[in-house]
Amino acid sequence: MTLTDEKLLNQHLRLGAEDDLSIVKTKKLEINKTIYTVAYTAFLRDKKADSKYRLTADDQFNVLWSALFCLAFQVFFIHSLVTITGVPFQLHNNTATQLCLVFTTLLLHFTCIPATRSGVYMMKYVLAHPEKFTHPRIAFLLGFIQFIT
Numbered sequence: 001m002t003l004t005d006e007k008l009l010n011q012h013l014r015l016g017a018e019d020d021l022s023i024v025k026t027k028k029l030e031i032n033k034t035i036y037t038v039a040y041t042a043f044l045r046d047k048k049a050d051s052k053y054r055l056t057a058d059d060q061f062n063v064l065w066s067a068l069f070c071l072a073f074q075v076f077f078i079h080s081l082v083t084i085t086g087v088p089f090q091l092h093n094n095t096a097t098q099l100c101l102v103f104t105t106l107l108l109h110f111t112c113i114p115a116t117r118s119g120v121y122m123m124k125y126v127l128a129h130p131e132k133f134t135h136p137r138i139a140f141l142l143g144f145i146q147f148i149t
Contacts, residue, residue, distance in 0.1 A: 029121040029124075029125065030118075030121075031118040031121055031122060032114055032115050032118040032146075034115070034118075034146065035066060035067045035070050036067050036070075036119075036122075036142050036143075036145055036146040036149070037118065037122070037142075037146065038063060038067070039063045039064050039066070039067040039142050040122050040139050040142040040143060040146075042055055042059065042060045042063045042064070043060055043064075043133050043134050043135050043136075043138060043139045043142075044132055044133060044134075044139075045131075045132055045133060045134055046132070057134075060134065060135075064138065064142075067142060067145070071145055071149065074149055115146060115149070116146075116147055118146055119143050119144065119145070119146035119147025119148070120143075120147060121143075122139070122140075122142065122143030122146055122147075123140055123143035123144060123147065125143075126139045126140040126143060127140070
């Protein structure tokens with residue numbers, strides 16, 4: 001493309017010097033409202049400085065300990081269900097039972113997808129913007145806990 005072609009193109013498009021033709025795509029990442037996301041947002045720097053919240057370091061870690069207590073509670077009940085009750089994991093050769101199990105498992109996984117997606121979004125945001133957190137490693141850990149629970 002020659003210089004005259006560029007001039008003709010600019011006259012045809014009527015672009016000014018300040019016009020920008022770049023496309024910026026923004027995506028709004030929604031996260032579920034759980035104790036883990038509350039603890040995660042408590043570690044954001046703007047929540048600490050915001051006059052509405054005024055979170056101190058003690059407040060941030062109190063919320064973190066609450067989230068870790070909930071995690072311990074969940075792990076305890078999973079351990080109880082698997083080991084103490086002795087639920088047998090066995091294959092059922094009945095076709096109707098297998099079909100019910102397939103659809104039940106499918107519904108269970110569909111209900112887990114939003115929470116798992118929230119954990120991935122939380123971890124991704126911490127990796128992309130660690131400067132927005134007072135403790136980015138703890139925020140990443142909370143995203144990972146949200147992902148696995």
